[in-house]
Amino acid sequence: MDNSLWIALIASAIGTLLLRLLPLIWMQRHLTHRKSKEAVEEMPSWLSVFGPVMIAAMFGVSLVPSRMEPSAWVATAVGVGATLVVWRFTRSLGWPVFAGVMMYGVVILVF
Amino acid sequence: MSAVKNISARNPFWVGMHEAVPLLGGYIPVAISFGLVSIQSGFSVWETVVISTFIYAGASQFLFVAMVAAGAPLWLVVVMTLLINARHLVYAPNIAIYLPKSRWWPWLMHGLTDQIFALAHTRLPQLPENSRMGWYVGAALLAWASWIFGTGLGAVAGEELTTRWPLLGEVMPFALPALFLVLLAPRFTSRLWSITLGVTIILTIGFKLLGLPNASIPLAAICGAILYHLMKGLWGQGSKLDG
Numbered sequence: 001m002d003n004s005l006w007i008a009l010i011a012s013a014i015g016t017l018l019l020r021l022l023p024l025i026w027m028q029r030h031l032t033h034r035k036s037k038e039a040v041e042e043m044p045s046w047l048s049v050f051g052p053v054m055i056a057a058m059f060g061v062s063l064v065p066s067r068m069e070p071s072a073w074v075a076t077a078v079g080v081g082a083t084l085v086v087w088r089f090t091r092s093l094g095w096p097v098f099a100g101v102m103m104y105g106v107v108i109l110v111f
Numbered sequence: 112m113s114a115v116k117n118i119s120a121r122n123p124f125w126v127g128m129h130e131a132v133p134l135l136g137g138y139i140p141v142a143i144s145f146g147l148v149s150i151q152s153g154f155s156v157w158e159t160v161v162i163s164t165f166i167y168a169g170a171s172q173f174l175f176v177a178m179v180a181a182g183a184p185l186w187l188v189v190v191m192t193l194l195i196n197a198r199h200l201v202y203a204p205n206i207a208i209y210l211p212k213s214r215w216w217p218w219l220m221h222g223l224t225d226q227i228f229a230l231a232h233t234r235l236p237q238l239p240e241n242s243r244m245g246w247y248v249g250a251a252l253l254a255w256a257s258w259i260f261g262t263g264l265g266a267v268a269g270e271e272l273t274t275r276w277p278l279l280g281e282v283m284p285f286a287l288p289a290l291f292l293v294l295l296a297p298r299f300t301s302r303l304w305s306i307t308l309g310v311t312i313i314l315t316i317g318f319k320l321l322g323l324p325n326a327s328i329p330l331a332a333i334c335g336a337i338l339y340h341l342m343k344g345l346w347g348q349g350s351k352l353d354g
Contacts, residue, residue: 001154001155001158004185005179005185007185008175008179008185008186008188008189009161009162009165009166009175010165011189012166012171012175012188012189012192012193013165013166013167015189015192015193015196016166016167016168016171016192016193016196016199017220017221019193019196019197019199019200020199020202020203020220020221020223021203021217021218021220021221023200023201023202023203023204024203024204024207024210024216024217024220025217026204027203027204027207027208028207028210028216031207031208045340046336046340047201047204047205048205049307049335049336049339049340050201050205050332050336051201051205051206051232052232052295052298052304052307052308053307053308053311053331053332053335053336053339054198054201054202054225054228054229054328054332055228055229055232055291055294055295055298056295056307056308056311056312056315056331056332056335057311057312057314057315057327057328057329057331057332057335058225058226058229058291058328059288059291059292059295059312059315060311060312060313060314060315060316060319060327060331061315061316061319061324061327061328062137062284062287062288062291063288063312063316064316064319064320066281066284067281075285076285076288079285079288079289080288080289080292083289083292083293084292084296087292087293087296093130093133093290093293094129094130094132094133096289096292096293097133097136097286097289097290097293098133100285100286100288100289100292101136101282101283101285101286101289104282104285104289105278105282105285108278108281108282109278
């Protein structure tokens with residue numbers, strides 16, 4: 001890589017870090033300024049809604065299979081179902097994910 | 112999650128690592144793909160690993176190497192990389208209230224990826240305050256290490272791996288939607304949240320199918336947030352509909 005490319009890489013890395021870091025500093029100052037004991041109430045409501053909807057959006061985008069074939073959609077539906085069923089019974093993190101991946105894999109293999 | 116609720120008896124660092132293990136199913140295959148694409152775009156192995164180590168943001172890394180390989184102006188490469196990562200702006204403020212005081216937090220934000228945010232947003236409120244930093248460091252470190260490891264593996268042997276085990280790369284990434292689902296399921300606590308989250312999911316799928324893979328997350332999230340406030344305004348604050 002030449003020097004200009006290194007500069008682009010460093011600028012992208014620092015910029016990405018700042019996108020993650022500056023909002024934290026802003027929020028910490030905001031909370032300190034309010035000196036609130038019930039900090040959740042002090043967080044702007046529009047911002048507190050963004051947490052869950054961002055996770056929902058990441059879930060949605062990750063659901064779309066890389067191959068647009070019926071078998072991939074069936075496998076996705078079966079994997080989601082298996083994940084939900086195991087989560088319903090275990091309320092854990094690991095086992096539902098494991099069950100979902102296994103069932104997804106089985107359907108992909110069968111089709 | 113109930114199995115680890117009583118975290119005080121266990122080292123929070125290891126609990127964080129343990130709970131981040133499902134992420135590996137999604138991280139490593141994508142990192143291998145990135146390593147392979149980067150080498151094919153003309154970057155060396157160690158340049159590829161440096162990109163993953165310091166930019167550490169999946170979609171924007173693919174864009175970075177693709178635009179450089181296509182000969183795009185470097186200022187545009189940087190702008191597009193940062194635009195794709197702009198969604199990260201809302202992550203830290205959403206977990207800031209759960210973070211105990213420490214001067215290390217700003218640096219630890221390097222590890223705040225989409226998946227670590229989703230995990231932390233769910234788990235940090237359930238943990239005792241003195242365990243949160245250890246938990247976050249454990250989870251974020253495992254994710255970061257797996258991303259760097261996967262990138263290196265992809266750069267060195269990606270072509271052989273994808274040829275020999277094509278199914279592995281296809282099946283393992285399902286760990287990511289499965290993990291997001293597990294993190295999301297407990298939030299369907301009321302009609303208001305169920306409709307908001309359901310519509311957001313459907314919109315994201317729609318936007319992605321329409322050919323907007325990078326814009327789909329922020330677009331659908333903004334629509335979901337607007338819908339939430341509209342419904343809350345219509346139904347009234349403090350309504351039973353809002354769990």
